[in-house]
Structure formats: C-alpha cells, structure tokens
Amino acid sequence: MALAADPxxxxxxxxxxGRIGPVEIAAVGISIALFNQVSKVAIFPLVSITTSFVAEEETIEKINTKVIEAEEMKSGYIDKVSTKGEALEIVVGNSDDGLKEKGDQKESATPEDDPKTSSCEPTDITDHQNTNAPNVKIPKRxxxxxxxxxxxxxxxGVLETLFFALLAKPLLSLSGVKPGSPMLKPAYHYLALRSLGAPAVLFSLAIQGVFRGFKDTKTPLYATVAGxxxxxxxxxxxxxxxxxGVSGAAIAHVLSQYLISLIMLVKLIQQVNLLPLSIKSLQFSRFLRSGSLLLFRVIAATIPVTLAASLATRLGATTMAAFQICLQVWLTSSLLSDGLAVAGQAxxxxxxAEKNYEKATAAATRxxxxxxxxxxxxxxxxxxxxxxxxxxxxxxxxVKHIITMGVPFVAGTQTINSIAFIFDGVNFGAHDFAYSAYSMVEIPVLSILVSVASIGSLFGLNIVAGFVGIWFALSIFMGLRAITGVWRMGTGTGPWSFLRK
Structure with a gap:
C-alpha cells in the first residue's frame, strides 16, 4: 500500500x-517520465541495498544481543552457586567460629539466598525480564x-535538482518536445518545479529502505498517505x-514529499542513533560497490519505459496524453506487487543472515x-x-479511443509484471548476502541484454504499429524481465545454489 500510494x-x-486539456497532460507525462528515469537511476540501487543491509545488521545485532544475555545469565548463575558453596563450607566447619559464621549468614541472608523462598535460576530470569519491562527505556539501535x-x-537529491536546473530544456528536446511545441512551456514549468522536490523524494525513499529493513511497513504507509x-x-x-495549472500540480507534489520526509525522519530518530560513532563506521565503500552493480540493472530496466514515452511524444499530444494515462495506470497497479517484493526481500x-535457507525458500515461494x-x-x-x-x-x-487500444496490454501484462517485480525482491534479498561477484553481476548483464532487445522492438514496432506497437514492445520487455528473474532461482545458481542440493 505504501508503494502504491505515491503512484x-x-x-x-x-x-x-486531464481536466485542463490533452496538451497539458501530454506535457506532464513526458516530464514525469524524465523525472522518474533520473530518480530511479539515482535511488533504486540505494533503496534496494539499504533494505538488505539494514535487515542483515539488525538480525546480527539481535543474535549478538541474545548471546550476550545468555552469557550474562550463565555468569550470574555460576556466581550464585559459587557464593552458596563458600557459605556451605563455612557452615559445616567443626570450630565454634564456623557455627558463629553460620549464624551470621542467616542474619545477613537476602530472600534470594534463602532456598525456601527462592532459587538462583528463577531470580535470574525475573531480573532479566524486568529489564524488558514497559517502563524501561529501550536504547536506540x-x-x-x-x-x-x-x-x-x-x-x-541535491544533485538531481541541479541536474534538471541545468538540463531540463535539452532533455525535453531530446525526448521529442521541440522548440515551438505547445507542450514545451507546461512541460518545462512542471519539470523545473518538480525537481525542487528531488531531495525530499530521494531522502524519504532512503528512509523507507531503512524501515523496510526493520520489516516496519506501517510507518512508511502512514507517512506516505498523510503526504x-x-x-x-x-x-x-x-x-x-x-x-x-500544471505548475500548481507540481507545487502540491513537492510540498507533499517534504511532509513525508519530515514525518519519517522524526519517527526514525526515535528508534535509531543516526549520528555515527565515527566516519569509519559509515559504509561508503560497501554501498558504492553494491550500488554500482545494481546501477547497470536499473538503467537497463528504466530506459525502455522512458524511450517509450519519448516515442509516444513524437506521435503527437493526443497520443501522448493517452499513453500517459495508460502508463500511470500500468505503473500504479504493477507496484501493488512490488510491495510483496519488498516484504520478501526483507x-x-x-x-x-541467519543461514536459514529453508525459511528463505519458503518466503520466496509464498x-x-x-x-x-x-x-x-x-x-x-x-x-x-x-x-x-x-x-x-x-x-x-x-484520447479515450486511443486508450481503449492500450487496455489489452495494460491489463494483460499485470501477471507478468507481478512475477517480474517479485523476483527482483527475491533476488535482491539473496544477492546482498551471497558476497559473490557472479551472482551480483549476472542479473545486470541479463537485464542489459533484455533492455537492448526491448529497445530494438520499440523502434521497430513503433514504426509498424505506432501506439499499439509501443505497448506491444513494453509487454515483450516485461516478459523478458520475468524470465531473467525466474532464471536465477530456477537454475539454483549464485546464492540459490543450495537448492540444487
């Protein structure tokens, strides 16, 4: 629900x-396509690896905490047994001093030292439970x-804002909105204003990645819905x-994104110590290494959609307006399954991290x-x-007539899209813990091949069938993505090699 809220x-x-007119909706459509292309390339690798890294660190922290607690309970038990043993040696002494010492022991004995009222084992457990009582402040993670x-x-996010501030018009021109086009002015205004919200968008998505790693999907949902x-x-x-007009839509969206970021940041500060102990504790190299590998895959996965929007723009404002409506419905419905992918990934x-491969397989299957x-x-x-x-x-x-031509593709690909998105989450959840270059690289390479094949079909089918050809090519693209996802787990390679056993 949180993933679907923004779409x-x-x-x-x-x-x-759409109430303003087809030119405006077409202009906004190409602007959104450009903004999403850059945002996904910038943030998707970060969110994916953040979810996995946080889930790993939290799991390891819990395991370590349980080990420490067990050692402390064991140590406390041994200390009490040792103390009682020393007292017993004194009590059974033959001298009067021993008898006197016995009396002293009885006078100074505490309830937990008296075997009639307590034993050392229950006392330890009670003490341990008290530390987890509701009135005890839980330390930040x-x-x-x-x-x-x-x-x-x-x-x-800041870099993305600067990127669009400098290159908005050249990018629109490259996407088919040429100088003199009625779409240029509204498209430029929308993109320029929308880019001001890029820091909030990318910052909030990074926080969402953290909460997903904690398996907390409620907090992002509440924040996103509020915004x-x-x-x-x-x-x-x-x-x-x-x-x-369209500028008002952009301003409303930007304000909502900053509100979402603020809500989630406040909630995260209450749970996590965000001030690092030292610069060395920050994992810049680990993020860059894993993120760069996922970057190839993200670029390969987003180019066909952006190219499709560009080709639709070249077919005219009416066609682009229909394409934008179909695309938004397509993406919104597809992201419902992406929520399952995120849950599976975490x-x-x-x-x-626990080396519980049976649980991993069961989660992926479910x-x-x-x-x-x-x-x-x-x-x-x-x-x-x-x-x-x-x-x-x-x-x-x-516009409505052209939309009806796209319905079979928008609706018919939903099951394929769902499988493709979920396998993304399944493979990302496994890759970050396999520590295998082969398993991290294979999917990006396959995705690039898929992207090349999809781009070729987009150009060819666009020439032959126009609007219908574009959607047919996007259907091929999602089908190939689903196949690459099935290939990893289905062949039992990389982190899934245990399945072959």
Missing part, C-alpha cells in the same frame, strides 16, 4: 491535469547503514482556484504465489475499469 497520487494528478543511506539519499492526502487536497486549490535478507494471484485479480480490475472508466481521466473523444 495513486500521481494518478489523481493525471485526473486533475546503532545501524551504520541507516546513517550512510540517508547521507547518500540527500546528496543524490498524498495533502497533495490531493492542494491539487484542485492550486491548479484551479489559484489558476496555476525476510529473505534476514534468513540469509510471495511468488501471492503475486501470481494478485496479478490475475488486477488484470480483471484494470481490464474492466479502464475500458469503461477512461472518462475519469479525460473528456477528449480521441
């Missing part, structure tokens, strides 16, 4: 902007990867009441089963909803 807000943005992730997220409710309230006020990462069922359900929902409900997004007859 749902974007979907509502699309509904409001020291998770170095959390601090590292937040620093990376903030830095990448998106503000976005939905501000949209009509800024777009129509203040007459800001559980699998912890299981690998989320795949759930994803398959979810994909079938969403296929029916989208197929019926978009076929008869396109009027919610636009009143333009031509």
């Amino acid at each position: 749902v807000a974007s979907l509502i943005d699309t509904i409001y902007i 020291n998770i170095p990867s959390a601090s590292t992730a937040l620093l990376f997220g903030l830095a990448l 998106d409710v503000v976005n939905v309230i501000l949209d009509p006020l800024l777009i129509f009441t203040c007459n800001l 559980i699998i990462a912890s299981s690998f 989320v795949l089963q759930m994803g398959f069922v979810l994909g079938l359900g969403v296929t029916l929902l989208i197929g019926l909803g978009l076929q008869f409900g396109s009027g919610v997004f636009t009143k333009d007859i031509n």
